[in-house]
Amino acid sequence: MILELDCGNSFIKWRVLDSITAATRVEGIAESDAALIASLVAAPGMVLTRCRLVSVRAPEETAKLVDALVLAFNVTVSCAAPARQMGGVRNGYGDFERLGLDRWLAMLGGFKLASGACLVLDFGTAATADFIAADGEHLGGFICPGLPLMRNQLRTHTRRIRYNDEAAEQALECLRPGRTTVEAVERGCTLMLRGFVLTQLEVARSYWGEDFTVFLTGGDAGLVSAVVPQAELVPDLVFVGLAMACPLS
Numbered sequence: 001m002i003l004e005l006d007c008g009n010s011f012i013k014w015r016v017l018d019s020i021t022a023a024t025r026v027e028g029i030a031e032s033d034a035a036l037i038a039s040l041v042a043a044p045g046m047v048l049t050r051c052r053l054v055s056v057r058a059p060e061e062t063a064k065l066v067d068a069l070v071l072a073f074n075v076t077v078s079c080a081a082p083a084r085q086m087g088g089v090r091n092g093y094g095d096f097e098r099l100g101l102d103r104w105l106a107m108l109g110g111f112k113l114a115s116g117a118c119l120v121l122d123f124g125t126a127a128t129a130d131f132i133a134a135d136g137e138h139l140g141g142f143i144c145p146g147l148p149l150m151r152n153q154l155r156t157h158t159r160r161i162r163y164n165d166e167a168a169e170q171a172l173e174c175l176r177p178g179r180t181t182v183e184a185v186e187r188g189c190t191l192m193l194r195g196f197v198l199t200q201l202e203v204a205r206s207y208w209g210e211d212f213t214v215f216l217t218g219g220d221a222g223l224v225s226a227v228v229p230q231a232e233l234v235p236d237l238v239f240v241g242l243a244m245a246c247p248l249s
């Protein structure tokens with residue numbers, strides 16, 4: 001079985017694929033290395049042979065996780081690395097190694113699925129947008145704070161914005177103007193994310209008219225999907241790119 005990991009700034013997304021059919025056997029989201037390993041140990045019938053991962057964390061942090069995986073499961077671990085081009089996509093950064101690897105893999109996945117111009121929007125700790133032209137040229141992208149960062153900035157830099165996660169979840173029942181602090185913040189930040197999406201669509205239209213595919217991914221993609229009904233919601237887009245960047249021969 002193949003273990004796949006997407007180590008973001010907030011969470012580790014993981015899944016285990018059958019080596020022969022490539023079907024997903026189990027998947028989850030872990031808050032820490034220890035929680036990840038505990039979930040894998042607890043899953044019944046787990047025989048890991050290979051592991052591939054992408055990380056936007058510090059190299060030392062990633063190395064620690066790799067060591068822990070090797071120790072726990074005796075697997076070979078392959079880590080996605082930056083590239084100037086791959087899968088027909090050309091990295092648009094002057095310094096290509098600086099482009100976040102999760103963005104790069106989501107772009108590879110998007111371009112593969114679209115086989116044409118695409119706009120890749122990822123809603124995690126940060127919200128990111130990347131533009132890939134029909135010929136595979138990455139035109140660049142944008143990075144903004146995602147919902148967790150916007151919310152936490154308000155909570156930590158004001159005196160009177162305080163509420164718990166349960167209240168936050170309930171506040172998103174609808175997006176009418178808030179009548180409590182939690183509603184006002186959660187709905188306000190959600191509308192900021194939606195505004196981000198609409199602006200990115202305008203940029204994409206200025207390049208390609210209507211001739212492009214929009215991909216939404218990341219943990220908070222569901223919060224914005226209503227404003228782009230034409231978009232493809234692909235939660236595992238980074239994993240599509242990961243399989244391209246780390247083929248298991």
Ligand SMILES: Nc1ncnc2c1ncn2[C@@H]1O[C@H](COP(=O)(O)OP(=O)(O)O)[C@@H](O)[C@H]1O
Binds near residue numbers: 010125126218220
């Ligand atoms: N099951 C879940 N567990 C944790 N967060 C989730 C879950 N489902 C959706 N989310 C949302 O995903 C966001 C984190 O997105 P994610 O793409 O994992 O970020 P990152 O890649 O930066 O770690 C959180 O703000 C949370 O709102």
Ligand SMILES: CC(C)(COP(=O)(O)O)[C@@H](O)C(=O)NCCC(=O)O
Binds near residue numbers: 009124126128
């Ligand atoms: C932009 C990001 C912080 C997004 O991370 P995420 O929200 O997925 O955890 C990450 O892709 C990153 O650290 N990028 C390096 C900077 C860049 O892409 O220019």
Ligand SMILES: [K+]
Binds near residue numbers: 102122
């Ligand atoms: K991510």
